[in-house]
Amino acid sequence: MQRLALFDLDNTLVDRSEAFRRWAVEFCADRELPDDALAWLIATDQDGAVPRDWFFGEVTERFGLAASVDEAWRQYRHRMPELVRCPQEVRASLRLLRDEGWTVAIVTNGQADNQLGKIRRTGLDQCVDAWAVSGDLGIRKPAREIFEAATRECGLDLRGGGWAIGDSPVLDVEGGRAAGLATLWDAPMVRQPREGLAIGTHPARPHRHGRRGRCPSAARRGLRPVAVQPSVQPRPPADADAI
Known part of the structure; x- marks a missing residue:
């Protein structure tokens, strides 16, 4: 992968x-x-x-x-x-991921002016390799095509796999799985107990030891992904130009 x-x-x-x-x-x-x-x-x-x-x-x-x-x-x-605010430790962790050889992109639904404004004003544009915004592309998560667009902007092919990380069980987890990605349900901005910060689902069991197999969130926070079925998570209302 x-x-x-x-x-x-x-x-x-x-x-x-x-x-x-x-x-x-x-x-x-x-x-x-x-x-x-x-x-x-x-x-x-x-x-x-x-x-x-x-x-x-x-x-x-x-x-x-x-x-x-x-x-x-x-x-x-x-x-x-x-x-909007992005914690300094999040930006530092994204830079660390890239230093460790990861390619990092943002995949987000929403109007382009709003989402691009957030990316640029928080400095995230300096911490990632690319982004895909639904308002720019006319494609929305959970569609496979928006994950493909982000991967293509990174100069990679989605068929090579990777990870999708986000707070929505439907848009990020189910969408990522449908696109053939390993996925991590990760909602650090929702004030949950620490044990609930990172719950991942993946099509193939990842290596849990050594740098090659660590998922991105584990690299950021030292948390171990736990396999769950996304269908048992609560579904938010259908997203349509929200945010």
């Missing part, structure tokens, strides 16, 4: 949940919304799993905004990259 690691972006490499909470606090304060508005925004957002056009349709209707749905969504996409 080639040393290829395809990482999800939101709530895998960057803390999208905290960035959204900060955006929601600003949104409520700027408009002097009632006390229950913040909790409503966070609940309705469903951690980015619902379509943004639907979300902002609900927001404009509930709060009687003068801005159109498209304008509210545009303002959100402009602000979110300014609020």
